[in-house]
Amino acid sequence: MNNRVAVVGVGQTAFTRSCGVSIRELCFEAFKEAMQDAGNLSAKDVDASIICSAPEYDKQRSPSGLIAEYLGLNPKPTFLAEAICASSSVGTRIGLSFIRSSLHQVVAVIGFQKMSELTSAESQERMLRGGDIMWESPFGAMMPAYYAMFARAHMNQHGTTEEQLAKVKVKSSKYSTMNPKAMYQKEITLEKALKSRVITSPLKLFDCCANADGASCMILAGEDVAKKITDTPVWITGLGLASASMSLTGRKTVSSLSCAVEAGRQAYEMADLKPDDIHVAEVHDCFTIAEIMAYEDLGFCKRGEGGKLIDDEETYIGGRIPVNVDGGLLSKGHPIGATGGSQIRTIVLQLRGDAGKTQVDGAETGLVHNIGGIGLYGSVIIFRR
């Protein structure tokens, strides 16, 4: 029985508006980088692959079959893991359980999305169906509208301001210019963010992340194998996954994501760590308000003080808890199925000391918070070097 599971290799494509290649080629790029990162593993060393994608964006039916074929992973088992934007975190959880149960030793978790495969209208239509299609979509409830409703409630309850929301974008745009794989390579000033057009009040254009194309890959291994593969394994020490009502009518609060609170509780308990023990974090900033709620849901500050945390620049490098120093979803881009894997890659590089210009000095513990849709699925994973 393998008690400990490590990430032994990570890879990611650049996140772009339109990648210009097929999904098999996109996944190959991330897979190749992760396999090389894992000390030049070959496909025969991989015991199973978990492909992570939100399939309503795919033209290919059952893409796991095609991708496993293209990556040379036949005849090993492969299948799709889906939890919308949290798909690759869920894939990681499944991979970890395979290894801990001794069913497999080495598992590849490959997340991807080619969102440019759909027209803008097709993409909107799918996003519209991300809420309860019986009782909410019929009124025109888009993904940003839900987060705008969370933002309005948060502002009313805690006095959070539009300027504080904009500051989250300012931070993410600063760090995305230091990440060559990020989609946006230009810093956005506070003034520009605040003057951008309103999409759905109070959220403006720069409060929203952008659809992207991209793939991510991580190689997971049990302790014995991991130590043979690499001198710098990054251990998964805490795992939390929770769900919440899809319909807003079923939620007790709309200024917090209960699935994130519960997933965080589970992960901290398993890792035997407290929020103050985390040195660097990746949170699911699909909208600026989502990052503010994540600060509070994860206990990085008290409830209602998320706006103050960004005002005080405590989530910048050098602050108390650096968050999304790779640009986050807001500025790095958000290819749904690939996002969790990209967040994990960032934390793995940080804990190895390989994060270059955005290295958080002495980072030994890291956390990844990845949310599915409008807060249906919440995943929190804690890592240690």
Next chain:
Amino acid sequence: MGFEKFGEVSYITETKVADFVKHLEEGEIAATKCKACGKLFFPPRANCIDCLSNDVEWIPLSGRGKLITYTTAYFAPAGFEAPYTLALAELEEGVRVFTRLSKDVKEDEIELGMNMRLVPVRLAGERITYELRKA
């Protein structure tokens, strides 16, 4: 069948609670109540979440409630026309509703916690919905 008339655009035609639309056409916003354990459901459910009973009855709601949160969308997906305001309200029976806020309420008049009234509204093409108005 029957549920396809509900809302601005419908995605579902068949449901055990399709009679909700009939009640709406009669001017009534109805919830379901579990006959076995008494739990009230809105949006209506055909199956009790607590005791798993399939035996539910229709109960009219007062429509009185308070605004919890809202957003005005200035960008609409295909099939919808912006701007429109989406809102979440808590009704006095303790259940919540997600719907549109009436266009008669101007954005600068909206305050969270304000008293609201949920009313049936007929739309073009024999469609029907409900919306929140200022009480």
